[in-house]
Amino acid sequence: MAKEITPRSEDYSQWYLDIVQKARLADNSPVRGCMVIKPHGFGIWERMRDALDAMFKETGHVNAYFPLFIPKSFLSKEAAHVEGFAKECAVVTHYRLKNDPNGGGVIVDPEAKLEEELIVRPTSETIIWNTYRDWIQSYRDLPLLINQWANVVRWEMRTRPFLRTAEFLWQEGHTAHASREEAVEETLMILDIYARFAEEWMAMPVIKGVKTANERFAGADDTYCIEALMQDGKALQAGTSHYLGQNFAKAFDVQFLNRENQQEYVYATSWGVSTRLIGGMIMTHSDDDGLVLPPKLAPIQVVIVPIPKPSPELMEAAEKIAGQLRAKGVRVKVDNDDQNRPGFKFAEYEMIGIPVRLGLGQRDIAANQVEVARRDTKEKSNVPLDTIADHVATLLDDIQQNLFERARNYRDEHITKADTWAEFVDILENKGGFVYAHWDGTSETEVAIKEQTKATIRCIPLGWDEEPGACILTGKPSEKRVLFAKAY
């Protein structure tokens, strides 16, 4: 049934594309690099968004909305930022079309040229800090804790659904603070929220760390990140939280009167996660039969399939079970399709990742039981009808937990120390995963390692034991090990 999916062992990259298509998560669009997020994929994103939104609000953040367009000149105001974001972006130059006088459909009206071109936001620091200048006068206006759910556009050359698309959906938090300490605390608090969300909702273990200068966000003093490990041994940056210092406040002249009655530039953070998380979720849990979804993010958690097909009696029994499950807050679908056979349906529900499938036939009802199949392990068991609701509720928790532990075991087995260059290269080429090795702290060495192995420093992990040593490439002194990996 799942033969349409390329096995992971054969071609992981094609397997990923097959999953995205066959699990009905996204489609290509006629616009280069832009995808259509299909209802099943968007249902997952809605659950991610709602869970994160609640976590942001619990910690005092509010949502707002800033313009899609950024005047071109804004991008130039922060020196590092322009280098990072001006290059590949969508530029609006005109505001009108007209009928082609030569009959060739519609053409851009040359008379409707904008005085200053507008950039479709690749990220919103510039327009937001230009606005904050009007909102912040005194320390009493701080902290300003604002988040935005939005679409952004970066004109990527090589795109891949969810992982790297020209347009993507994300949230971007932009906060303003009266002190460096408070801003750094915010940056780290958000990093904790991201890690908690990844592990508790996505069942995706992550390592919290700080980026090297090379990998920092354009305009940040420090970039913190959560890094996950995919099944093919490549790392995925799943979220970033930036301490921006006073860089944007200075670029946009945002000062406040502090408690000492003096003008001071405001301290900033920004942070974001995107629809890329869906790609990370796919590559953490799914298998050769299709998508595997953590129950907390599954739009449908349980499907009840009457076997061999719907009948009034089977549907009545199925609806009764569904009612019991819904009363426990479980999201249930009762399959009422009378066109396809059970085998076809089972494969289809496995393909789209429904965590639990209940099969209910005439003989099951006679035996007062139902067949329960879990998607993660493919195990089946017969469960008495009387206790089915409690059983399924517990099972969903078990699946969530099992997915996390399975992924964490895999990840932990793929963090390998290397102390020689030969070991380092061997691990990257043959085992994959994170390599925990010494680095002399220079950008030159970081670049040289990347050129020779394609591995980058994913992060300097936070709170791990530190031991001095010698750089894996140059042999120069190193204060502590850092995490290398090939990455998406």
Place this chain on the structure above:
Amino acid sequence: MAKEITPRSEDYSQWYLDIVQKARLADNSPVRGCMVIKPHGFGIWERMRDALDAMFKETGHVNAYFPLFIPKSFLSKEAAHVEGFAKECAVVTHYRLKNDPNGGGVIVDPEAKLEEELIVRPTSETIIWNTYRDWIQSYRDLPLLINQWANVVRWEMRTRPFLRTAEFLWQEGHTAHASREEAVEETLMILDIYARFAEEWMAMPVIKGVKTANERFAGADDTYCIEALMQDGKALQAGTSHYLGQNFAKAFDVQFLNRENQQEYVYATSWGVSTRLIGGMIMTHSDDDGLVLPPKLAPIQVVIVPIPKPSPELMEAAEKIAGQLRAKGVRVKVDNDDQNRPGFKFAEYEMIGIPVRLGLGQRDIAANQVEVARRDTKEKSNVPLDTIADHVATLLDDIQQNLFERARNYRDEHITKADTWAEFVDILENKGGFVYAHWDGTSETEVAIKEQTKATIRCIPLGWDEEPGACILTGKPSEKRVLFAKAY
């Protein structure tokens, strides 16, 4: 306190702008015609979105996401659509900036010109129907009931916060059906949802009707609408639901195999409401002291103000009341600001439209009572502390109901029949509101009436008594009266 707001009687248009600014709903942005939706305004939009989203989902719709950009050629594929939407739109022509070799900051890289320009979506029928072609093969794939929450851009010349902005937020539903009957049924079902949302959530009475050909959506066979009446006697189109026939299916060649095993073009609907609703809500309820919010949409429903300022005892009593209210699902804020006086705070909370204010002083506690002030009528009363939670919960319902009835009475008093041209002109000039009059059914007459009076046909109301008569302008025979008004 509210002296910063221009009175409605003096300048309704300026009053509106003052409310938007002073109630902290939105700000202007540096991008022409684009606004920043501030946290208080966005909090209202979030409640609107969540309520509507639940209503769409209850009726079987799911959300998805389609690209921001539309290839220019797509706009030309539906003949009427291109006339309506090609004119004023943002056009992306380039995908890269570069450093100005002459040192003038960043400039558009002339080498990064797109082969085909992209339009920032003004609405998504074209890109969605181009996608549906791949999703629909047989009647079994139908109906397709999809909604999208998105930003859209229309390059309006005269903008006004919420009511008409270059970029705005909205939802757009796009459904596909196997028969005309089913599509028309969907169109009307959505119209009912819009009317129910407007009346039950926004407390804004609306008239359901159908548009004349002149006022139809570009590409629709029929446009249905809900029309509301603002305090200044002008009408506001608050939502539209379109029956698109087979127009987009033919333009994008979307056919399905019907139950008779024949290829047939798919029947379509589209429907949308936008952040414009916030403008309608403001102009339905607010007064010269500020915003008035229907409790169901208020981000904060109740504020508790310790008088004259926070003390441990007052805060403890306030938190106790807050806890009782939260247990009933009421959204409460306890004011803990010790900088400003009660009078200032009261004016501020009236300005931002919090429906109920509780004032709690030492003497109130001694008397086992609290002062309750409602925003809609400004009435105050003392309520025993023991029953305050029940009292406030009931009061919120009363306010919601009172706002609706007040607005409905005003609206009903401003639907006036006119049987002569003199009456018609007199009502429009002196009384305002809807004029219910006969029209000969021709576009020429509709245009002539608009040129002479600025009034347009808002809609042909659904389900109202029909009586034949003579056209108000031409005297020609008319089957039924229609609703005229000046409109936003």
